Amino acid sequence: MKNNISKILSIFIAVIALIGAFLFIRIFMTDADDTEALNSAVSSIVSFSTILIYFAIGATVILSLIGLFTNPDNLKKTLLSVAMLGVVLVFAYFLADSEAVLDSQGKVLEGGEAGSSTNQWVGTGIWYSVALGFVASMFFVYDLVKGLIKS
Structure with missing residues (x-):
């Protein structure tokens, strides 16, 4: 069971890393003179990062509360x-x-x-x-x- 969770988490982290890398590369592929396209590329990675930080905060709070109430x-x-x-x-x-x-x-x-x-x-x-x-x-x-x- 523990080994399966480890594999699932590894796959999940790899997917997040690939999405982040894609969004990061997209910024460098955008023409610097096209401000609208550059704004769109930067906005997408900022939105992705914001979602990740909210997810991390939520997971931390939930797991901390579970740990408190079980002990x-x-x-x-x-x-x-x-x-x-x-x-x-x-x-x-x-x-x-x-x-x-x-x-x-x-x-x-x-x-x-x-x-x-x-x-x-x-x-x-x-x-x-x-x-x-x-x-x-x-x-x-x-x-x-x-x-x-x-x-």
């Missing part, structure tokens, strides 16, 4: 981790401000008025990155010290 211990750990990330996000949201965004002359930028939710979420993203960077740094130092003690 309850991992599900519990994952939900705990997501809850911790949510706590850090709430903490970062309350640290962020929504004051006006000024340019170098001191004028308020368009869309950067005081009280804007965009300003609040940008500040939240900055504080969230800082908090996660701090936590990652602490784990790095902890692991380094633990490794030095064991040696």
Whole structure:
């Protein structure tokens, strides 16, 4: 059974590679002066790539969810981790401000008025990155010290 799946996947990957190669060669065979034909050739490979990335994202999400639900211990750990990330996000949201965004002359930028939710979420993203960077740094130092003690 496992050998059959491997063969099917190999054939599927070969078909995708052949289609991609054909579309790529088609771009080089197109006359550079004919912008409409070149646009069509490039659009087709971009569309193909977009479909492939959506397929890959969908397969990743579905297989990850299947893996989580088949192993309850991992599900519990994952939900705990997501809850911790949510706590850090709430903490970062309350640290962020929504004051006006000024340019170098001191004028308020368009869309950067005081009280804007965009300003609040940008500040939240900055504080969230800082908090996660701090936590990652602490784990790095902890692991380094633990490794030095064991040696």
